[in-house]
Amino acid sequence: MPQGSGSALSNFQVLSFVLMLKWGYMKILLMLCCCSFFIICFYFTSCPFLAQQLTPIIPVLGGALFLFVLGTLLRTSFSDPGVLPRATPDEAADLERQIDVANGTKGYRPPPRTKEVVINGQTVKLKYCFTCKIFRPPRASHCSLCDNCVERFDHHCPWVGNCVGRRNYRFFYMFILSLSFLTIFIFAFVITHIILSSYQKGFLTALKESPVVVCFFSVWSIVGLSGFHTYLISSNQTTNEDIKGSWSSKRGKDNYNPYSSGNIFTNCCVALCGPLPPSLIDRRGFIEADAPQMAPPTNGITMYGATQSQQSHMCDQDQCIQSTKYVLQAATTPLLQQHSSEPVIITSSPENGTSLPARASLTLGGPCSSLPLGQPTPPTSTPSLSCHEATDMLPIHGHALNHTHPLQEQAALHHYLTPEEVPSPPGMLHCGSPLGHSHTVQTSFYNPASQDSLHEDSVRGLVKLSSV
Amino acid sequence: MAETHSLQDMRQQAAVAAKVFIQRDYSNGTMCQFQTKFPSELETKIDKQQFEETIRTLNNLYAEAEKLGSQSLIEGCLACLTAYTVFLCMETHYEKVLKKIAKYIQEQNDKIYAPRGLLLTDPIERGLRVIEITIYEDRSFSR
Numbered sequence: 147m148p149q150g151s152g153s154a155l156s157n158f159q160v161l162s163f164v165l166m167l168k169w170g171y172m173k174i175l176l177m178l179c180c181c182s183f184f185i186i187c188f189y190f191t192s193c194p195f196l197a198q199q200l201t202p203i204i205p206v207l208g209g210a211l212f213l214f215v216l217g218t219l220l221r222t223s224f225s226d227p228g229v230l231p232r233a234t235p236d237e238a239a240d241l242e243r244q245i246d247v248a249n250g251t252k253g254y255r256p257p258p259r260t261k262e263v264v265i266n267g268q269t270v271k272l273k274y275c276f277t278c279k280i281f282r283p284p285r286a287s288h289c290s291l292c293d294n295c296v297e298r299f300d301h302h303c304p305w306v307g308n309c310v311g312r313r314n315y316r317f318f319y320m321f322i323l324s325l326s327f328l329t330i331f332i333f334a335f336v337i338t339h340i341i342l343s344s345y346q347k348g349f350l351t352a353l354k355e356s357p358v359v360v361c362f363f364s365v366w367s368i369v370g371l372s373g374f375h376t377y378l379i380s381s382n383q384t385t386n387e388d389i390k391g392s393w394s395s396k397r398g399k400d401n402y403n404p405y406s407s408g409n410i411f412t413n414c415c416v417a418l419c420g421p422l423p424p425s426l427i428d429r430r431g432f433i434e435a436d437a438p439q440m441a442p443p444t445n446g447i448t449m450y451g452a453t454q455s456q457q458s459h460m461c462d463q464d465q466c467i468q469s470t471k472y473v474l475q476a477a478t479t480p481l482l483q484q485h486s487s488e489p490v491i492i493t494s495s496p497e498n499g500t501s502l503p504a505r506a507s508l509t510l511g512g513p514c515s516s517l518p519l520g521q522p523t524p525p526t527s528t529p530s531l532s533c534h535e536a537t538d539m540l541p542i543h544g545h546a547l548n549h550t551h552p553l554q555e556q557a558a559l560h561h562y563l564t565p566e567e568v569p570s571p572p573g574m575l576h577c578g579s580p581l582g583h584s585h586t587v588q589t590s591f592y593n594p595a596s597q598d599s600l601h602e603d604s605v606r607g608l609v610k611l612s613s614v
Numbered sequence: 615m616a617e618t619h620s621l622q623d624m625r626q627q628a629a630v631a632a633k634v635f636i637q638r639d640y641s642n643g644t645m646c647q648f649q650t651k652f653p654s655e656l657e658t659k660i661d662k663q664q665f666e667e668t669i670r671t672l673n674n675l676y677a678e679a680e681k682l683g684s685q686s687l688i689e690g691c692l693a694c695l696t697a698y699t700v701f702l703c704m705e706t707h708y709e710k711v712l713k714k715i716a717k718y719i720q721e722q723n724d725k726i727y728a729p730r731g732l733l734l735t736d737p738i739e740r741g742l743r744v745i746e747i748t749i750y751e752d753r754s755f756s757r
Contacts, residue, residue, distance in 0.1 A: 214697075217697055221698065230741055230743070231740075231741035231743075233743065234740065236633050236635075236746070237635055237740070237743070237744055237746070240633065240635050241635075263640045263641055264641060265640060265641060265642070265643050266643065270640075272640065280743055281637075283638065283640060283644055284640055284643065284644050285644055297644070298644065316694075317698075320694075404643065405643055405644070415682065415687065416682055418690070418694075419682075419686075419687050419690030419691055419694070420682050420686065420690065421679065421680055421681070421682070421686040421689075421690070421706065421707055421708045422690070422693075422706055422708065423679075423680070423708050424706070424708060424709055424712065426738070426741040426742060427741070
């Protein structure tokens, strides 16, 4: 394993890692603060009045609803969206062999590999993921932020700080549904408050004292989002598919959604009450310690208790430490080149092996969410835009965030981050790039040193250890 | 479990000649199914019928796990009402079936595959991507 250039480098490594973590958590915190802000406003302004005038059940109901919203938010944030673990080296080699045999070529990089399969009469293309070294199942997609393939990939939600996929879509839906109820509830009672108190104080005074404007905008954006997802659930589509128009009739007369059962009720049942598959990343078998190229240790260090105690912990930890080191080394290479004036906050060194994996385990998609690949909510947004944006706004340091915050303010409350995976001609490097998708393409961001394999591997394998 | 361990220890002394990977079959959608095509590397090792029987049983078990039956619906609704805390005490239907699958694979290994110098790996250990069949060299089993 190549060594870094010394302790100064390792300090910067830690710094960038900590910044990544911090900014990631900021998103969730921001979301929590927004929700809490409304509730607190509501409680301090309208509730006492309403409790007196109408009934004290109002604040109780509001509080209960708020707790439910919080619960679902946390559940969405901290659950595994359905990450597909990377292929073992043997599997990858076997697949490569099969593809080589099929292609009949060796020695030069063939075009992006696809496999066609017929599902319910529709031809679906399965793409080969160069990072995970697998053929992605249908509806799966590779999230460039989390750097993992996710089953039934919906989108990456920066507010939740996690991908929304097969395993946590229902929690996400519950979250936005309950949040819309909460905002409508608050809005309704704020209006009631204004009306009732305008009899006493006059309309304008009452209006000034209540947070009605903020409520109004948030109601519409959240309710709109819930409506959109209700439509998606009833037609059994993912945000990804809807934005790309995979099953829209515009593509062809015979184009239909092969996954939909045709019945709205059945589709809803499947999405919300269907069986919840267990996480695939906390059941990994023995992970060889000699595979540093196999980027993140996808044995999940779970929030609810690891279930892999039978497996070799030592190797897992080594893997974890190694991957983390690679990530940090790679991450700080551009950091050093670009910014010499970053404030240095030294917390711990990576040599303190036990602490760093613990930190790594808490990322939970946090650092990933620090990359706002903002895409506004309307489903008609062009997928190519997201692809380009993905390459333009690259990771990994806080510098990128300063530029993209204004962009974020302009976009809707909820961003849809589609992966770089868009139907693209084989020539488009950044969408199917074997260099690890969007991460290493921007040579203007990274210096030539970033092209070496160490950087490739680690930037590709940004440590994301999801929990169950 | 101990039996498997000793089997595996025995195997670790044996050399791994090859690994065959049975890929997923997506023709029924995203359901977990594996291809029943008989790989050529196993032609000399095991009977085609046996192999297909194993794969078919596994496919049926996985279909049962993912089935939207009344049990899973009730479980889903109950979980939603209890804010998913019920899974702290109870196993999901899927997990129960996964345990069944693990038992079945172990059984198959003991009865059919081990005597032929083969080892089936539970697909859950490979992220449900492949069924890995390890072929061991024959000489270690000459008694």
